[in-house]
Amino acid sequence: MSTASSDILLDRMMALHPKVIDLVLDRVWRLLAALDHPERRLAPVIHVAGTNGKGSTVAMIRAGLEAAGARVQAYTSPHLARFHERVRMTDGPIAEAALAAVLDECERANAGLPITYFEITTCAAFLAFAREPADYCLLEVGLGGRLDATNVIEAPRLTVIAPVSIDHQQYLGETLAEIAAEKAGILKRGVPCVVGPQDEAAMEVIEARAARLGAPLIAHGQHWHVWEERGRLIFQDERGLLDLPMPRLIGAHQVVNAGAALAALRALGQNEAACEAAMTRAEWPARLQRLRQGPLVEAAGGAELWLDGGHNPAAGIALAEAVTRLSSKPLHLVCGMLNTKDVAGFLKPLAAVAASLTAVSIPGETATLPAEATRAAAEAAGLRAETAGDVAEAVARIAAATPEARILICGSLYLAGRVLRENG
Numbered sequence: 001m002s003t004a005s006s007d008i009l010l011d012r013m014m015a016l017h018p019k020v021i022d023l024v025l026d027r028v029w030r031l032l033a034a035l036d037h038p039e040r041r042l043a044p045v046i047h048v049a050g051t052n053g054k055g056s057t058v059a060m061i062r063a064g065l066e067a068a069g070a071r072v073q074a075y076t077s078p079h080l081a082r083f084h085e086r087v088r089m090t091d092g093p094i095a096e097a098a099l100a101a102v103l104d105e106c107e108r109a110n111a112g113l114p115i116t117y118f119e120i121t122t123c124a125a126f127l128a129f130a131r132e133p134a135d136y137c138l139l140e141v142g143l144g145g146r147l148d149a150t151n152v153i154e155a156p157r158l159t160v161i162a163p164v165s166i167d168h169q170q171y172l173g174e175t176l177a178e179i180a181a182e183k184a185g186i187l188k189r190g191v192p193c194v195v196g197p198q199d200e201a202a203m204e205v206i207e208a209r210a211a212r213l214g215a216p217l218i219a220h221g222q223h224w225h226v227w228e229e230r231g232r233l234i235f236q237d238e239r240g241l242l243d244l245p246m247p248r249l250i251g252a253h254q255v256v257n258a259g260a261a262l263a264a265l266r267a268l269g270q271n272e273a274a275c276e277a278a279m280t281r282a283e284w285p286a287r288l289q290r291l292r293q294g295p296l297v298e299a300a301g302g303a304e305l306w307l308d309g310g311h312n313p314a315a316g317i318a319l320a321e322a323v324t325r326l327s328s329k330p331l332h333l334v335c336g337m338l339n340t341k342d343v344a345g346f347l348k349p350l351a352a353v354a355a356s357l358t359a360v361s362i363p364g365e366t367a368t369l370p371a372e373a374t375r376a377a378a379e380a381a382g383l384r385a386e387t388a389g390d391v392a393e394a395v396a397r398i399a400a401a402t403p404e405a406r407i408l409i410c411g412s413l414y415l416a417g418r419v420l421r422e423n424g
Contacts, residue, residue, distance in 0.1 A: 050162025067277030146185020226259030313345030
Protein backbone atom coordinates (compact mmCIF):
# COMPACT_ATOMS: atom_id res chain seq x y z
CA MET A 1 0.00 0.00 0.00
CA SER A 2 1.10 3.57 -0.58
CA THR A 3 2.21 5.81 2.27
CA ALA A 4 -0.97 7.86 1.81
CA SER A 5 -3.27 4.92 2.57
CA SER A 6 -3.40 5.37 6.34
CA ASP A 7 -3.53 9.16 5.96
CA ILE A 8 -6.63 8.91 3.77
CA LEU A 9 -8.32 6.56 6.24
CA LEU A 10 -7.44 8.80 9.19
CA ASP A 11 -8.83 11.85 7.39
CA ARG A 12 -12.12 10.03 6.81
CA MET A 13 -12.29 9.02 10.46
CA MET A 14 -12.04 12.65 11.54
CA ALA A 15 -15.50 13.21 10.02
CA LEU A 16 -17.31 10.36 11.78
CA HIS A 17 -18.24 12.43 14.84
CA PRO A 18 -19.06 16.14 15.02
CA LYS A 19 -17.28 16.71 18.36
CA VAL A 20 -13.51 16.59 18.81
CA ILE A 21 -13.87 15.11 22.32
CA ASP A 22 -16.95 13.42 23.77
CA LEU A 23 -16.23 11.28 26.81
CA VAL A 24 -18.47 8.22 26.82
CA LEU A 25 -17.60 4.55 26.28
CA ASP A 26 -20.73 3.36 24.46
CA ARG A 27 -19.31 3.82 20.96
CA VAL A 28 -16.06 2.06 21.89
CA TRP A 29 -17.87 -0.94 23.36
CA ARG A 30 -20.08 -1.17 20.25
CA LEU A 31 -17.11 -1.20 17.86
CA LEU A 32 -15.06 -3.58 19.99
CA ALA A 33 -17.99 -6.02 19.99
CA ALA A 34 -18.18 -5.77 16.19
CA LEU A 35 -14.45 -6.58 16.08
CA ASP A 36 -14.90 -9.63 18.36
CA HIS A 37 -13.36 -7.90 21.39
CA PRO A 38 -9.63 -7.58 20.64
CA GLU A 39 -9.20 -5.83 24.02
CA ARG A 40 -9.76 -9.22 25.68
CA ARG A 41 -6.84 -10.78 23.80
CA LEU A 42 -4.09 -8.31 24.71
CA ALA A 43 -0.87 -9.16 26.52
CA PRO A 44 -0.85 -8.22 30.24
CA VAL A 45 -1.71 -4.52 30.31
CA ILE A 46 0.01 -1.71 32.23
CA HIS A 47 -2.42 1.22 32.16
CA VAL A 48 -0.99 4.70 32.80
CA ALA A 49 -2.97 7.87 33.63
CA GLY A 50 -2.05 11.30 35.04
CA THR A 51 -1.76 14.92 33.93
CA ASN A 52 1.99 15.23 33.33
CA GLY A 53 4.63 12.55 32.92
CA LYS A 54 2.50 9.73 31.48
CA GLY A 55 4.50 9.42 28.29
CA SER A 56 7.89 9.68 29.99
CA THR A 57 6.86 7.06 32.54
CA VAL A 58 5.70 4.72 29.77
CA ALA A 59 8.98 5.25 27.90
CA MET A 60 11.03 4.32 30.97
CA ILE A 61 8.92 1.27 31.82
CA ARG A 62 9.22 0.10 28.22
CA ALA A 63 12.99 0.58 28.19
CA GLY A 64 13.35 -1.46 31.38
CA LEU A 65 11.12 -4.30 30.22
CA GLU A 66 12.76 -4.51 26.80
CA ALA A 67 16.22 -4.61 28.38
CA ALA A 68 15.01 -7.62 30.38
CA GLY A 69 14.11 -9.37 27.12
CA ALA A 70 10.36 -8.78 27.20
CA ARG A 71 8.35 -8.14 24.03
CA VAL A 72 6.55 -4.85 24.68
CA GLN A 73 3.77 -3.02 22.84
CA ALA A 74 2.88 0.59 23.66
CA TYR A 75 0.00 2.90 22.82
CA THR A 76 0.61 6.63 23.37
CA SER A 77 -0.84 9.92 22.18
CA PRO A 78 -0.68 12.35 20.58
CA HIS A 79 1.88 11.60 17.92
CA LEU A 80 4.54 14.11 16.95
CA ALA A 81 5.58 13.52 13.33
CA ARG A 82 3.48 10.52 12.17
CA PHE A 83 0.43 8.72 13.52
CA HIS A 84 2.35 5.43 13.44
CA GLU A 85 4.25 6.56 16.58
CA ARG A 86 1.09 6.03 18.64
CA VAL A 87 0.98 2.29 17.96
CA ARG A 88 4.31 0.76 18.88
CA MET A 89 4.61 -2.93 18.15
CA THR A 90 7.32 -5.13 19.66
CA ASP A 91 9.74 -4.18 16.86
CA GLY A 92 8.94 -0.47 16.63
CA PRO A 93 6.19 1.80 15.28
CA ILE A 94 3.48 -0.06 13.39
CA ALA A 95 4.24 -0.59 9.71
CA GLU A 96 2.20 1.39 7.17
CA ALA A 97 0.58 -1.68 5.60
CA ALA A 98 -0.44 -3.07 9.00
CA LEU A 99 -1.82 0.30 10.15
CA ALA A 100 -3.82 0.81 6.96
CA ALA A 101 -5.23 -2.73 7.28
CA VAL A 102 -6.52 -2.35 10.86
CA LEU A 103 -7.86 1.15 10.18
CA ASP A 104 -9.74 -0.17 7.15
CA GLU A 105 -11.11 -3.08 9.18
CA CYS A 106 -12.32 -0.74 11.92
CA GLU A 107 -13.89 1.63 9.42
CA ARG A 108 -15.84 -1.23 7.82
CA ALA A 109 -16.90 -2.66 11.19
CA ASN A 110 -18.04 0.77 12.36
CA ALA A 111 -20.31 1.04 9.30
CA GLY A 112 -20.42 4.84 9.26
CA LEU A 113 -21.86 5.19 12.78
CA PRO A 114 -20.81 8.15 14.95
CA ILE A 115 -17.49 7.62 16.74
CA THR A 116 -14.60 9.92 17.64
CA TYR A 117 -11.20 9.83 15.97
CA PHE A 118 -9.49 8.76 19.18
CA GLU A 119 -12.04 6.01 19.84
CA ILE A 120 -11.80 4.35 16.45
CA THR A 121 -8.01 4.62 16.28
CA THR A 122 -7.74 3.14 19.79
CA CYS A 123 -9.82 0.18 18.62
CA ALA A 124 -7.47 -0.16 15.64
CA ALA A 125 -4.49 -0.24 18.00
CA PHE A 126 -6.12 -2.97 20.09
CA LEU A 127 -6.76 -4.98 16.93
CA ALA A 128 -3.10 -4.72 15.90
CA PHE A 129 -1.87 -5.60 19.40
CA ALA A 130 -4.20 -8.60 19.74
CA ARG A 131 -2.68 -10.16 16.64
CA GLU A 132 0.95 -9.97 17.75
CA PRO A 133 2.51 -12.11 20.51
CA ALA A 134 3.81 -9.91 23.32
CA ASP A 135 4.69 -10.06 27.00
CA TYR A 136 3.30 -6.64 27.98
CA CYS A 137 1.04 -3.99 26.51
CA LEU A 138 1.51 -0.43 27.81
CA LEU A 139 -1.54 1.82 27.41
CA GLU A 140 -1.34 5.55 28.00
CA VAL A 141 -4.66 7.23 28.76
CA GLY A 142 -5.59 9.85 26.17
CA LEU A 143 -7.69 12.14 28.37
CA GLY A 144 -8.87 11.66 31.94
CA GLY A 145 -9.25 7.96 32.65
CA ARG A 146 -12.73 6.90 33.71
CA LEU A 147 -14.32 7.49 30.30
CA ASP A 148 -11.18 7.34 28.16
CA ALA A 149 -11.31 4.94 25.22
CA THR A 150 -8.41 2.95 26.69
CA ASN A 151 -10.38 2.20 29.87
CA VAL A 152 -12.00 -0.98 28.60
CA ILE A 153 -9.49 -3.46 30.02
CA GLU A 154 -11.26 -5.46 32.72
CA ALA A 155 -8.18 -6.74 34.54
CA PRO A 156 -4.89 -4.98 33.75
CA ARG A 157 -1.72 -6.37 35.27
CA LEU A 158 -0.88 -2.99 36.83
CA THR A 159 -2.13 0.60 36.78
CA VAL A 160 -0.07 3.78 37.25
CA ILE A 161 -1.24 7.30 38.11
CA ALA A 162 1.38 9.96 37.39
CA PRO A 163 1.06 13.38 39.10
CA VAL A 164 -2.39 14.94 38.72
CA SER A 165 -2.78 18.67 38.19
CA ILE A 166 -5.22 21.14 36.66
CA ASP A 167 -5.73 20.65 32.91
CA HIS A 168 -8.62 19.98 30.50
CA GLN A 169 -11.11 21.49 32.97
CA GLN A 170 -13.78 21.69 30.28
CA TYR A 171 -13.86 17.88 30.18
CA LEU A 172 -12.63 16.67 33.57
CA GLY A 173 -13.87 19.17 36.16
CA GLU A 174 -12.79 22.46 37.67
CA THR A 175 -11.19 21.20 40.90
CA LEU A 176 -8.19 18.98 41.50
CA ALA A 177 -10.42 16.47 43.34
CA GLU A 178 -12.79 16.24 40.36
CA ILE A 179 -9.91 15.74 37.93
CA ALA A 180 -8.30 13.13 40.21
CA ALA A 181 -11.59 11.23 40.31
CA GLU A 182 -11.51 10.94 36.52
CA LYS A 183 -7.88 9.78 36.55
CA ALA A 184 -8.63 7.26 39.33
CA GLY A 185 -11.25 5.74 37.05
CA ILE A 186 -8.56 3.41 35.69
CA LEU A 187 -8.30 1.61 39.05
CA LYS A 188 -9.66 -1.93 38.89
CA ARG A 189 -10.77 -4.30 41.62
CA GLY A 190 -7.80 -6.06 43.17
CA VAL A 191 -5.27 -4.63 40.66
CA PRO A 192 -2.20 -2.91 42.18
CA CYS A 193 -1.70 0.77 41.33
CA VAL A 194 1.57 2.71 41.43
CA VAL A 195 0.84 6.31 42.44
CA GLY A 196 3.24 9.17 41.77
CA PRO A 197 3.52 12.29 43.96
CA GLN A 198 0.10 13.91 44.43
CA ASP A 199 -1.40 16.94 46.11
CA GLU A 200 -3.39 16.00 49.21
CA ALA A 201 -6.76 16.63 47.54
CA ALA A 202 -5.92 14.29 44.66
CA MET A 203 -4.45 11.60 46.89
CA GLU A 204 -7.54 11.49 49.09
CA VAL A 205 -9.71 10.78 46.06
CA ILE A 206 -7.35 8.07 44.75
CA GLU A 207 -7.11 6.40 48.17
CA ALA A 208 -10.89 6.41 48.60
CA ARG A 209 -11.49 4.73 45.24
CA ALA A 210 -8.71 2.21 45.85
CA ALA A 211 -10.27 1.30 49.20
CA ARG A 212 -13.67 0.71 47.58
CA LEU A 213 -12.15 -1.55 44.95
CA GLY A 214 -9.62 -3.35 47.14
CA ALA A 215 -6.88 -2.12 44.80
CA PRO A 216 -3.50 -2.15 46.60
CA LEU A 217 -1.67 1.18 46.27
CA ILE A 218 2.09 1.49 45.81
CA ALA A 219 2.29 5.16 46.64
CA HIS A 220 5.10 7.71 46.56
CA GLY A 221 6.03 8.86 50.06
CA GLN A 222 4.53 5.74 51.62
CA HIS A 223 5.76 2.67 49.77
CA TRP A 224 8.53 4.18 47.67
CA HIS A 225 10.79 7.24 47.69
CA VAL A 226 13.05 8.71 45.02
CA TRP A 227 15.59 11.53 45.06
CA GLU A 228 18.75 12.84 43.43
CA GLU A 229 21.98 12.57 45.40
CA ARG A 230 25.44 13.53 44.10
CA GLY A 231 24.40 13.16 40.48
CA ARG A 232 22.80 9.75 41.02
CA LEU A 233 19.18 8.69 41.31
CA ILE A 234 18.34 6.94 44.58
CA PHE A 235 15.18 4.84 44.77
CA GLN A 236 14.02 3.08 47.92
CA ASP A 237 11.09 0.78 48.54
CA GLU A 238 10.28 -2.16 50.78
CA ARG A 239 12.66 -4.38 48.76
CA GLY A 240 15.63 -2.13 49.40
CA LEU A 241 17.63 0.71 47.87
CA LEU A 242 18.72 1.25 44.27
CA ASP A 243 21.63 3.54 43.35
CA LEU A 244 21.17 4.31 39.64
CA PRO A 245 22.29 6.73 36.93
CA MET A 246 20.14 9.83 36.52
CA PRO A 247 17.39 9.46 33.90
CA ARG A 248 18.39 10.01 30.32
CA LEU A 249 15.34 12.26 30.04
CA ILE A 250 16.32 15.73 31.22
CA GLY A 251 14.71 17.69 34.05
CA ALA A 252 14.12 17.45 37.78
CA HIS A 253 10.51 16.43 37.06
CA GLN A 254 11.85 13.29 35.38
CA VAL A 255 13.14 12.10 38.75
CA VAL A 256 9.60 11.49 40.02
CA ASN A 257 8.57 10.01 36.67
CA ALA A 258 11.54 7.69 36.99
CA GLY A 259 10.45 6.76 40.49
CA ALA A 260 7.01 5.72 39.25
CA ALA A 261 8.58 3.70 36.44
CA LEU A 262 10.93 1.98 38.88
CA ALA A 263 8.08 1.21 41.28
CA ALA A 264 6.17 -0.30 38.36
CA LEU A 265 9.14 -2.40 37.26
CA ARG A 266 9.66 -3.67 40.82
CA ALA A 267 5.95 -4.53 41.07
CA LEU A 268 6.39 -6.55 37.87
CA GLY A 269 9.30 -8.46 39.44
CA GLN A 270 12.09 -6.91 37.38
CA ASN A 271 15.68 -6.84 38.62
CA GLU A 272 18.19 -4.01 39.08
CA ALA A 273 19.56 -4.36 35.54
CA ALA A 274 16.11 -3.64 34.10
CA CYS A 275 15.76 -0.67 36.43
CA GLU A 276 19.10 0.74 35.32
CA ALA A 277 18.14 0.33 31.66
CA ALA A 278 14.94 2.26 32.34
CA MET A 279 17.13 5.21 33.30
CA THR A 280 19.76 4.95 30.58
CA ARG A 281 17.84 3.75 27.50
CA ALA A 282 14.49 5.57 27.56
CA GLU A 283 13.75 7.85 24.62
CA TRP A 284 10.85 10.31 24.49
CA PRO A 285 11.06 13.10 21.88
CA ALA A 286 10.02 16.72 22.53
CA ARG A 287 10.56 16.51 26.27
CA LEU A 288 13.33 19.07 26.72
CA GLN A 289 15.02 17.64 23.64
CA ARG A 290 18.18 19.24 22.27
CA LEU A 291 17.97 19.58 18.50
CA ARG A 292 21.38 19.05 16.98
CA GLN A 293 20.84 18.93 13.21
CA GLY A 294 18.39 20.05 10.55
CA PRO A 295 17.35 23.34 8.90
CA LEU A 296 16.19 24.96 12.14
CA VAL A 297 19.50 24.17 13.83
CA GLU A 298 21.29 25.74 10.86
CA ALA A 299 19.06 28.82 11.20
CA ALA A 300 20.02 29.01 14.89
CA GLY A 301 23.72 29.33 14.00
CA GLY A 302 25.73 29.13 17.20
CA ALA A 303 22.67 29.32 19.45
CA GLU A 304 21.42 26.20 21.23
CA LEU A 305 18.03 24.94 20.08
CA TRP A 306 15.73 22.99 22.41
CA LEU A 307 12.18 21.61 22.03
CA ASP A 308 9.50 20.79 24.59
CA GLY A 309 5.81 19.93 24.23
CA GLY A 310 4.64 20.86 27.76
CA HIS A 311 1.53 23.04 27.74
CA ASN A 312 -0.04 23.42 31.22
CA PRO A 313 0.96 25.23 34.45
CA ALA A 314 2.61 22.16 36.00
CA ALA A 315 4.64 21.65 32.83
CA GLY A 316 5.65 25.32 32.90
CA ILE A 317 6.99 24.93 36.44
CA ALA A 318 8.89 21.75 35.55
CA LEU A 319 10.32 23.32 32.41
CA ALA A 320 11.45 26.48 34.19
CA GLU A 321 13.20 24.41 36.83
CA ALA A 322 14.83 22.18 34.23
CA VAL A 323 16.31 24.99 32.14
CA THR A 324 17.83 26.63 35.22
CA ARG A 325 19.87 23.46 35.71
CA LEU A 326 21.46 23.80 32.28
CA SER A 327 24.57 25.89 31.72
CA SER A 328 24.13 29.65 32.06
CA LYS A 329 22.97 31.19 28.77
CA PRO A 330 20.24 33.75 28.00
CA LEU A 331 16.97 31.89 27.44
CA HIS A 332 14.66 33.00 24.64
CA LEU A 333 11.30 31.30 24.08
CA VAL A 334 9.50 30.57 20.83
CA CYS A 335 5.97 29.73 21.92
CA GLY A 336 2.77 28.56 20.23
CA MET A 337 -0.25 27.25 22.18
CA LEU A 338 -3.80 26.03 21.74
CA ASN A 339 -6.70 28.25 22.75
CA THR A 340 -7.94 25.57 25.16
CA LYS A 341 -4.91 25.92 27.45
CA ASP A 342 -4.12 28.07 30.50
CA VAL A 343 -1.61 30.28 28.71
CA ALA A 344 -0.99 32.59 31.66
CA GLY A 345 -0.46 29.64 34.00
CA PHE A 346 2.05 28.03 31.62
CA LEU A 347 4.00 31.25 31.04
CA LYS A 348 4.14 32.58 34.60
CA PRO A 349 7.01 30.32 35.84
CA LEU A 350 8.89 30.68 32.55
CA ALA A 351 8.74 34.48 32.75
CA ALA A 352 11.05 34.31 35.76
CA VAL A 353 13.83 32.59 33.77
CA ALA A 354 13.45 33.80 30.15
CA ALA A 355 14.76 36.98 28.54
CA SER A 356 12.13 37.15 25.80
CA LEU A 357 9.31 35.32 24.02
CA THR A 358 8.51 35.24 20.33
CA ALA A 359 4.94 34.09 19.74
CA VAL A 360 3.82 32.02 16.75
CA SER A 361 0.58 30.44 15.65
CA ILE A 362 0.54 26.65 15.16
CA PRO A 363 0.15 25.96 11.43
CA GLY A 364 -2.73 23.70 10.46
CA GLU A 365 -4.36 23.70 13.91
CA THR A 366 -7.86 25.19 14.02
CA ALA A 367 -7.60 25.56 17.81
CA THR A 368 -4.33 27.49 17.69
CA LEU A 369 -4.08 30.59 19.84
CA PRO A 370 -3.24 33.51 17.54
CA ALA A 371 0.34 34.65 17.91
CA GLU A 372 -0.82 38.10 18.98
CA ALA A 373 -2.82 36.61 21.87
CA THR A 374 0.20 34.62 23.06
CA ARG A 375 2.33 37.77 22.83
CA ALA A 376 -0.17 39.70 24.94
CA ALA A 377 -0.26 36.92 27.56
CA ALA A 378 3.54 36.89 27.67
CA GLU A 379 3.71 40.65 28.21
CA ALA A 380 1.11 40.36 30.97
CA ALA A 381 3.38 37.77 32.61
CA GLY A 382 6.26 40.24 32.50
CA LEU A 383 8.11 39.01 29.41
CA ARG A 384 9.46 41.11 26.59
CA ALA A 385 7.48 39.68 23.68
CA GLU A 386 6.91 39.96 19.94
CA THR A 387 5.41 37.83 17.17
CA ALA A 388 6.84 36.01 14.16
CA GLY A 389 5.27 34.47 11.08
CA ASP A 390 6.65 31.01 11.86
CA VAL A 391 9.20 29.15 13.97
CA ALA A 392 12.02 29.45 11.44
CA GLU A 393 11.64 33.24 11.33
CA ALA A 394 11.56 33.42 15.12
CA VAL A 395 14.68 31.27 15.53
CA ALA A 396 16.66 33.19 12.91
CA ARG A 397 15.70 36.55 14.44
CA ILE A 398 16.69 35.52 17.97
CA ALA A 399 19.96 33.98 16.79
CA ALA A 400 20.88 37.11 14.84
CA ALA A 401 20.28 39.34 17.86
CA THR A 402 21.76 37.00 20.49
CA PRO A 403 24.19 34.47 18.93
CA GLU A 404 24.95 32.87 22.33
CA ALA A 405 21.26 32.31 23.14
CA ARG A 406 19.53 29.16 24.31
CA ILE A 407 16.33 29.03 22.25
CA LEU A 408 13.47 26.92 23.59
CA ILE A 409 10.51 26.12 21.32
CA CYS A 410 7.59 25.28 23.59
CA GLY A 411 3.86 25.48 24.36
CA SER A 412 2.29 22.56 22.53
CA LEU A 413 2.91 18.99 21.45
CA TYR A 414 1.26 19.93 18.15
CA LEU A 415 3.82 22.67 17.62
CA ALA A 416 6.59 20.25 18.65
CA GLY A 417 5.39 17.72 16.10
CA ARG A 418 5.37 20.34 13.39
CA VAL A 419 8.92 21.35 14.31
CA LEU A 420 10.17 17.75 14.22
CA ARG A 421 8.56 17.18 10.80
CA GLU A 422 9.92 20.38 9.28
CA ASN A 423 13.36 19.95 10.82
CA GLY A 424 13.65 16.42 9.41
